[in-house]
Amino acid sequence: MAPPPSTAVSPIVSLLVRILTFVCLLISVIIILITNTYTQSSDFGDVKTKFTDFRAYRYLLGAIVIGLAYTLFQTALTIFLVSTGNRIGGDGMLQLDFYGDKVISYVLATGAAASFGMTQDLKTLVDRSDSGVDKFLSKADAATSLCLLGFLFAAISSIFSAFSLPKRA
């Protein structure tokens, strides 16, 4: 008897979700890296506040970078699967997908949550009449929202990889 097909979800759908994850995370990291500093004039000269001055935002950045690396790796594997019909690594790889997707989706979820919590409470603590502060926080919100969206796609990938698990019982 031939073994049952090893994927319950079409590789094309799986690939699409991976690409969406990657795009969300990429835009998010671009927002953080390129644009997010805030300079405030004070009596002691200009004080520059960077996104990475906050631990929660540093964690967000770390989570996104890890997510990007993993998603790029999985996207490459899925493109190989779609184009050749062969899965690199066979059933062992399905286990790796399952645990990898799970861990990465948790990493992205916690990154978005830490950053979102920070931004919400900063909004109540700082003077938002200063348009620079407001812009800084808006960009933090944008980066966080994109990470959250990336997490949702990663969670969908994680559901797909659970469906594809070889039956153990």
Place this chain on the structure above:
Amino acid sequence: MAPPPSTAVSPIVSLLVRILTFVCLLISVIIILITNTYTQSSDFGDVKTKFTDFRAYRYLLGAIVIGLAYTLFQTALTIFLVSTGNRIGGDGMLQLDFYGDKVISYVLATGAAASFGMTQDLKTLVDRSDSGVDKFLSKADAATSLCLLGFLFAAISSIFSAFSLPKRA
């Protein structure tokens, strides 16, 4: 041909993990609800800071309460399964377990992350020489750590319920 057994993991192990999740979350919620206020004397009288004054901590509390309710429900179902050998709801319930466990583990992960991020950055922002503030933050850390531990057990439950999924392909 008889259908394959519907659970890849022993119900006893599954029950144990649910109980551990429940205990962690219960202690965490007790720490938050009973003990965590902080009173500071000022020129305008006493200023009372409550755990729930912070949005990130409110989210933590909400996540834990949702986690507790869900875990209690699942523990009851698992006790029924262990004692009678019958699963309430059959295969449809396995799907519900899978999605439920997944969502709840994300809820707990984000709760812990939001709260942890908040506490870490508060530590850098506030005056920690005041022992009251320090105690407040230590208790926040304790509640967060227990939520994180609860999340880890919930994630294990989520892995178990993925193994138990009926094979779709």
